[in-house]
Amino acid sequence: xxxxxxxxxxxxxxxxxxxxxxxxxxxxxxxxxxxxxxxxxxxxxxxxxxxxxxxxxxxxxxxxxxxxxxxxxxxxxxxxxxxxxxxxxxxxxxxxxxxxxxxxxxxxxxxxxxxxxxxxxxxxxxxxxxxxxxxxxxxxxxxxxxxxxxxxxxxxxxxxxxxxxxxxxxxxxxxxxxxxxxxxxxxxxxxxxxxxxxxxxxxxxxxxxxxxxxxxxxxxxxxxxxxxxxxxxxxxxxxxxxxxxxxxxxxxxxxxxxxxxxxxxxxxxxxxxxxxxxxxxxxxxxxxxxxxxxxxxxxxxxxxxxxxxxxxxxxxxxxxxxxxxxxxxxxxxxxxxxxxxxxxxxxxxxxxxxxxxxxxxxxxxxxxxxxxxxxxxxxxxxxxxxxxxxxxxxxxxxxxxxxxxxxxxxxxxxxxxxxxxxxxxxxxxxxxxxxxxxxxxxxxxxxxxxxxxxxxxxxxxxxxxxxxxxxxxxxxxxxxxxxxxxxxxxxxxxxxxxxxxxx
Numbered sequence: 001x002x003x004x005x006x007x008x009x010x011x012x013x014x015x016x017x018x019x020x021x022x023x024x025x026x027x028x029x030x031x032x033x034x035x036x037x038x039x040x041x042x043x044x045x046x047x048x049x050x051x052x053x054x055x056x057x058x059x060x061x062x063x064x065x066x067x068x069x070x071x072x073x074x075x076x077x078x079x080x081x082x083x084x085x086x087x088x089x090x091x092x093x094x095x096x097x098x099x100x101x102x103x104x105x106x107x108x109x110x111x112x113x114x115x116x117x118x119x120x121x122x123x124x125x126x127x128x129x130x131x132x133x134x135x136x137x138x139x140x141x142x143x144x145x146x147x148x149x150x151x152x153x154x155x156x157x158x159x160x161x162x163x164x165x166x167x168x169x170x171x172x173x174x175x176x177x178x179x180x181x182x183x184x185x186x187x188x189x190x191x192x193x194x195x196x197x198x199x200x201x202x203x204x205x206x207x208x209x210x211x212x213x214x215x216x217x218x219x220x221x222x223x224x225x226x227x228x229x230x231x232x233x234x235x236x237x238x239x240x241x242x243x244x245x246x247x248x249x250x251x252x253x254x255x256x257x258x259x260x261x262x263x264x265x266x267x268x269x270x271x272x273x274x275x276x277x278x279x280x281x282x283x284x285x286x287x288x289x290x291x292x293x294x295x296x297x298x299x300x301x302x303x304x305x306x307x308x309x310x311x312x313x314x315x316x317x318x319x320x321x322x323x324x325x326x327x328x329x330x331x332x333x334x335x336x337x338x339x340x341x342x343x344x345x346x347x348x349x350x351x352x353x354x355x356x357x358x359x360x361x362x363x364x365x366x367x368x369x370x371x372x373x374x375x376x377x378x379x380x381x382x383x384x385x386x387x388x389x390x391x392x393x394x395x396x397x398x399x400x401x402x403x404x405x406x407x408x409x410x411x412x413x414x415x416x417x418x419x420x421x422x423x424x425x426x427x428x429x430x431x432x433x434x435x436x437x438x439x440x441x442x443x444x445x446x447x448x449x450x451x452x453x454x455x456x457x458x459x460x461x462x463x464x465x466x467x468x469x470x471x472x473x474x475x476x477x478x479x480x481x482x483x484x485x486x487x488x489x490x491x492x493x494x495x496x497x498x499x500x501x502x503x
Contacts, residue, residue, distance in 0.1 A: 031062025
């Protein structure tokens with residue numbers, strides 16, 4: 001029997017998933033194992049790196065329970081981005097890994113976050129990239145760096161356990177903020193600021209290239225053939241775009257998760273605060289990503305805060321979201337003048353203002369909870385339009401359509417609302433595990449099951465329902481959007497005063 005399947009590992013913040021894909025993007029096997037997240041202090045986020053391997057191994061064994069391992073042609077990894085670990089000479093963690101959500105390095109961001117760093121890395125100044133956290137370690141835990149022999153992203157850690165090599169993908173390591181995007185190589189300038197030598201960083205490979213082969217110890221533990229090709233993967237955001245079929249400029253992926261992430265593929269690198277630039281999953285490309293720190297998080301906030309434990313929240317048998325969407329659909333377009341600016345978790349692209357807070361403006365006696373619910377969904381869509389318009393000033397091609405995924409994409413009401421406000425079609429991704437599918441696409445192309453990555457993406461992805469903008473609704477929303485855009489600039493000077501008063 002020929003090897004005609006690929007194995008994708010998605011090692012995220014809360015779990016490791018392993019999915020076996022065929023060459024048409026169909027699932028042949030699946031497994032998962034949970035990961036424990038530690039928050040030892042406010043603003044901290046940590047994990048034990050060894051848990052990445054034990055969870056991955058458990059997920060792979062479960063995925064292979066109904067699959068002939070001899071049919072697996074290659075394996076590729078996708079993962080939580082920006083997270084990193086400092087290891088000693090034996091590959092053991094010196095301290096817990098610092099996660100992407102760890103925000104303790106705020107002082108380092110203020111001191112070292114410059115336009116020069118932004119231009120080198122494509123990452124606007126904010127505490128997410130690992131570089132600032134390494135600077136925090138250098139200041140607060142210098143003994144850690146003194147003992148460090150390997151600094152690894154999640155991909156590099158798992159690749160070492162699979163192959164024995166210290167190697168990673170450029171599209172996996174880049175979110176750490178240590179790579180010069182103009183060269184695609186580690187930046188000696190940024191490494192020097194931390195006091196690190198190149199020797200502690202893994203070798204870099206392009207996504208889709210073969211990094212190495214599965215070593216006997218790992219093969220025995222996982223139930224896979226010795227020598228199985230290990231293909232360079234990419235971070236979860238880039239892989240999600242690839243798994244949505246976004247391999248070329250002109251379309252964007254839209255992940256309607258807890259937060260909202262949208263991204264496009266570009267052939268040239270130009271830094272801007274309108275997006276975060278990343279090494280793309282297709283070699284020679286760059287992903288421009290937009291971030292809104294509010295997606296389905298806002299729906300949960302509405303339930304917990306506006307409704308609380310009331311009877312209204314518990315009543316609907318058809319589902320909370322469907323019930324409130326039906327009520328919101330009865331509210332006039334524009335929510336009778338109520339505007340929600342969804343900066344509950346600060347303003348990300350394009351403003352990057354950590355002082356900013358959420359705003360509800362325009363309240364009148366006519367407004368009820370259904371108005372608030374609709375205004376929340378409209379506000380997130382307005383913010384997406386703002387982000388897209390700012391980003392398109394720096395892109396060669398405009399966004400023709402969005403391919404949506406994530407929990408929010410299950411709402412036809414919200415998808416249509418987004419299409420009307422952003423004035424672009426929204427089409428659903430055919431696969432709800434787009435991130436793992438993106439890794440599967442890289443594995444399939446890397447081992448020759450498809451000619452190249454774009455060909456693999458076209459063959460292995462499908463599209464679902466399509467939502468076209470309604471021109472009448474779109475024209476009416478234009479006036480509301482103009483009002484929306486005016487709110488944050490008017491209030492920007494107020495937010496630092498509020499933060500200072502609350503301190």
